[in-house]
Amino acid sequence: MQAEISKVELRNLRIEDYKELRLSMQHAYTGSEMDMEEPYWGLSDIKRLLKIFPEGQLVVLVDGKVVGSALSLIVDLKKATANHTYEKITGNYSFDTHDYEGEVLYGIDVFIDPAYRGLRLGRRLYDARKELCEQLNLKSIIFAGRMPHFNEHADEITPKEYIDKVRQKEIFDPVLAFQLSNDFHVIKIMRNYLEGDKDSQDYAVLMEWNNIYYEKEPKLINARKSVVRLGLVQWQMRPLANVEALFEQAEFFIDAVSGYGSDFALFPELFVAPLMADFNHLSEADAIREIARYAEPIRKRFQEMAISYNINIITGSMPLVEDGVLYNVGFLCKRDGTSEMYTKIHITPNEVNYWGMKGGYEIKTFDTDCGKIGIIICYDVEFPELSRLLADEGMEILFVPFLTDTQNGYTRVRHCAQARAIENECYVAIAGCVGNLPGVNNMDIQYAQTAVFTPSDFSFPSNGIKAEATPNTEMTIIVDCDLDLLKELHEFGSVRILKDRRHDLYKLKKTAASQKLSDEVKAEKEADTKPADEKQVKTTAPKTTKPSRKTPNK
Numbered sequence: 001m002q003a004e005i006s007k008v009e010l011r012n013l014r015i016e017d018y019k020e021l022r023l024s025m026q027h028a029y030t031g032s033e034m035d036m037e038e039p040y041w042g043l044s045d046i047k048r049l050l051k052i053f054p055e056g057q058l059v060v061l062v063d064g065k066v067v068g069s070a071l072s073l074i075v076d077l078k079k080a081t082a083n084h085t086y087e088k089i090t091g092n093y094s095f096d097t098h099d100y101e102g103e104v105l106y107g108i109d110v111f112i113d114p115a116y117r118g119l120r121l122g123r124r125l126y127d128a129r130k131e132l133c134e135q136l137n138l139k140s141i142i143f144a145g146r147m148p149h150f151n152e153h154a155d156e157i158t159p160k161e162y163i164d165k166v167r168q169k170e171i172f173d174p175v176l177a178f179q180l181s182n183d184f185h186v187i188k189i190m191r192n193y194l195e196g197d198k199d200s201q202d203y204a205v206l207m208e209w210n211n212i213y214y215e216k217e218p219k220l221i222n223a224r225k226s227v228v229r230l231g232l233v234q235w236q237m238r239p240l241a242n243v244e245a246l247f248e249q250a251e252f253f254i255d256a257v258s259g260y261g262s263d264f265a266l267f268p269e270l271f272v273a274p275l276m277a278d279f280n281h282l283s284e285a286d287a288i289r290e291i292a293r294y295a296e297p298i299r300k301r302f303q304e305m306a307i308s309y310n311i312n313i314i315t316g317s318m319p320l321v322e323d324g325v326l327y328n329v330g331f332l333c334k335r336d337g338t339s340e341m342y343t344k345i346h347i348t349p350n351e352v353n354y355w356g357m358k359g360g361y362e363i364k365t366f367d368t369d370c371g372k373i374g375i376i377i378c379y380d381v382e383f384p385e386l387s388r389l390l391a392d393e394g395m396e397i398l399f400v401p402f403l404t405d406t407q408n409g410y411t412r413v414r415h416c417a418q419a420r421a422i423e424n425e426c427y428v429a430i431a432g433c434v435g436n437l438p439g440v441n442n443m444d445i446q447y448a449q450t451a452v453f454t455p456s457d458f459s460f461p462s463n464g465i466k467a468e469a470t471p472n473t474e475m476t477i478i479v480d481c482d483l484d485l486l487k488e489l490h491e492f493g494s495v496r497i498l499k500d501r502r503h504d505l506y507k508l509k510k511t512a513a514s515q516k517l518s519d520e521v522k523a524e525k526e527a528d529t530k531p532a533d534e535k536q537v538k539t540t541a542p543k544t545t546k547p548s549r550k551t552p553n554k
Contacts, residue, residue, distance in 0.1 A: 004300060006063050008307055008337040010124050013057035013069060018046055020066035021059065028068075028111035041071075041109070045093065052098050055136075056105065058128050060112075060121045062337075068112035070125040072132075077103040080142045081187060081206070086194045089144075105133045107143030119308050126182050127310075130209065139214045141184075144193050144204035149173045151199050159189045159203045176205060184209045226484045228370040228397065230429050231257025231265045231311070234450040236474030237435040237443075240274040243294050247301050253476060258309035260478045263370045267316035268433045268450075269378050269403040270328070272298065273443045284354045284441050289326060292319040299331045299339060306333040312368055316401040316431070317344065317377050319355075326357050328377060330401060332366050340366055344377040345386060363510055365393040371483055378402035381430075382416045384423065388508055391424035391498065396483050400430040405445050414451070418464055421453040425489050425498055427466070427481045428453045434472045447472060452479045457493050459485045 013021070025040040041049075049057050049071060056072035075089065075097050090108055091097040107129065112122050133141050150162050153171065165171040167180060184207040193204035233253045240246050250267070257265050272291060279287035295318050306313045317330040328344040328351070343360025351357040363386060365372050374390035374397070381387065381400045390398065400417055404410040413430065421428040432448025451468035454460040467479045490498060 005119075005304070005307055005337045007061075008119075008121070008124075008335070009061045009064075010128055011059065011061070012054060013046070013050065013059045013071075015047060015050060017059055017066050018043055021046070021069055024067050024069070024113040025111055027113045027115065045095075048095055052095060055132065058125055058132075060124055062116055062119075062121075067116040068110075068121050068125060070110040070129055071108050072129065073098040073106045073108060074102045074136075074138065075099055075104050075106045076101075077139060080104040080106055083190055085192060086144065086204075103139040105129065105136070105138050105141045107141060110143075120310055122178065123182065124310055130211075133209075133211050134213050137214060138211060140211055141209040142187070142206065144190060144206050145179050145184075146175050146194070146197060146200045147173055147203055147205060148175055148199040150201055150203060154201050159201075159205075163189070163205060179205075179207055182209070225263075225370060226482060228264070228481045228483060229260070229262045230397075230452060230479045230481060231260065231262030232429055232431045232450045232452070232469070232477050232479065233257070233265065233267050234431060234448060234469045234473065234475050234477075235268050235271045235316075235433045237271075237274055237433050237437045237446055239277060239437075239439065243275060243297065246272060246275065246298075250302070251305055254305050254309050254311065254313065257476055257478060258311045262311055262478060264312045264314060264397075264399070264429075266314045266399050266429055266431045267401060268431045268448070269317045269330075269401040270319075270443070271316045271401075271403075271433055272318045273403075273433075273440060274437060276441075276443065277437070277439045280439060280441060285326075285356050287441065288319045288355050289321055292321040292326065294318065295320040295329065299333070299341075302331065303333040303337065303339050306335050306339075307337050310335050312370070314375060314399050314401065319357075326355060327360060328357055329360075330375065330377065332368075332373075332375060334368060336369070342366075342375045342377075344380060346379045346383055348379050363389055365390050365395050371396045374398045376400055378404070378413060381420060381428075382412055384416075384420065385508055387420040387424055389510060391426060392508075395424070396426055396486055397481060398424070398426055398428045400428060402430055402432045402448070404432060404447055407447050410447050410449065414449070417451075418453045421464060422455050423497055425455050425486060425493070425496075427486075429479070434474060450475075450477060452477070452481070454481075455486075455489055455493070457489055457495075459488060 022040045053073060058070045059066050060068045073095060076099055079097065087093065089097060089106065110122065110125055129141055147162060150159065153162055162171065163176065163186060166173045166176045187206040187208050190204050190206055192202050195202065254265050272294065275291045275294060276287045279290040282290065298315065298318060302313050302315050312335055313333040315331045315333060317328050320327050320329045329341055331339050331341050333339045343362065345359050345363065347357050347359045365374050372394045374387065374395040376386060378400065387398060398420060402413045404413055417428045417430050429452045431450045433446045434448050436445050437443050449469055449471040452466040454464050454466045456464045467477050469475050469477050490496065
């Protein structure tokens with residue numbers, strides 16, 4: 001990526017997007033061997049599409065700029081599967097073939113500005129089309145795809161042989177390979193589909209994606225995502241040459257879990273510890289402060305991968321020095337390009353004695369495209385009040401990156417996590433590190449068994465364990481969590497722990513201290529930016545330095 005991206009948005013096309021839409025389409029088709037007077041749709045065409053089928057026109061924006069689009073019609077199944085040309089299926093570009101009574105969502109265009117390719121934004125547009133197809137209860141998505149590299153092989157093989165070789169990865173065709181990888185299958189080959197498409201020798205591949213939820217008698221479809229898929233990484237501690245080696249290993253796992261359609265990837269606490277090996281000649285406290293400088297580059301790279309792989313990433317944790325104070329923090333890197341930081345609240349004696357670490361102050365949940373989640377780090381899970389406060393804010397999944405050196409420590413984390421799942425009627429996902437680091441002081445051994453725990457009721461596993469990894473083995477686990485089961489549990493469970501609390505006898509709430517500390521910090525930072533003659537001398541007690549995030553424990 002050339003520059004840091006702040007936000008990615010996918011929404012319906014609006015007429016005020018037209019200028020940016022036209023520019024991105026011009027960029028997308030520049031250089032292709034297609035006889036087009038103007039490589040973009042006219043304003044009147046877009047107005048017509050938005051009038052007859054606004055929900056079928058999609059755009060993807062990066063930092064508010066339109067960089068890609070997918071345009072569609074609804075057509076009759078027989079018309080879509082019969083031999084046709086692009087001109088015919090679009091009603092001579094009038095879109096008169098659009099039929100709300102049709103069974104097929106027909107794709108008439110999809111493109112991404114070349115400057116933004118490599119971020120898998122095209123995949124987002126395809127996924128959004130699939131969701132639209134399901135919501136409208138349409139039978140399938142059909143389109144005729146180009147074969148832009150066929151011209152290079154036309155003298156040697158037929159179009160059918162070309163498709164087979166692309167499928168078998170003997171030939172790379174970026175368009176056709178992308179469509180095949182997105183669960184589209186070939187219906188047939190059509191000739192003279194798009195006049196002037198020299199790259200494809202005027203051939204096109206009619207392709208289809210079937211909606212398995214299609215019903216002839218339409219039913220209302222709940223658009224809310226009920227099942228959330230988690231990808232948990234049980235990370236092997238290993239020597240790393242540099243931070244790029246860390247990114248390479250992390251991307252391997254992100255690629256793997258996103259390939260299974262995971263909505264979240266969870267990394268363990270302090271999985272960056274191998275980077276301390278280069279500073280082993282220093283004290284433990286100095287060594288961990290040396291790798292704290294990697295926190296921002298790690299956040300930036302994980303944010304890029306969250307966009308590129310279309311997955312929300314919880315980065316476990318890493319050290320961060322702020323105003324001279326060492327914290328244990330992590331980042332929630334969302335697939336829309338935004339990120340938020342969390343800090344470990346409770347610090348273990350080990351972290352204090354060896355590293356001089358401090359705990360954070362902010363207790364909060366995070367809003368995501370899969371609902372409200374909580375993130376706490378290792379030792380934090382052993383304090384039930386913290387998770388209960390998050391449950392009161394509507395948390396449905398609690399993520400716990402952890403790092404434990406012995407089975408004793410792991411047992412504490414595991415059983416407390418299971419208790420949090422039961423008492424807060426939520427899913428709890430824990431992920432830890434395994435293996436040994438003999439070259440890193442105070443981080444030499446690890447013990448972990450990554451797992452997902454559930455409440456204990458009839459809709460869930462009787463032992464409250466949804467899935468768990470093999471102990472002390474590097475691996476991932478992919479787990480589906482049905483959020484609708486939690487809603488049923490809250491209302492109709494055998495026990496209803498959250499509803500049955502005796503608020504007349506006891507209450508739990510956040511203290512004013514965290515807000516006070518947060519306000520003091522903000523005021524201090526503002527004061528530091530004022531000219532010297534505007535600053536006032538304090539005569540009160542020394543300030544308490546604070547963070548607004550969370551911290552890890554060993």
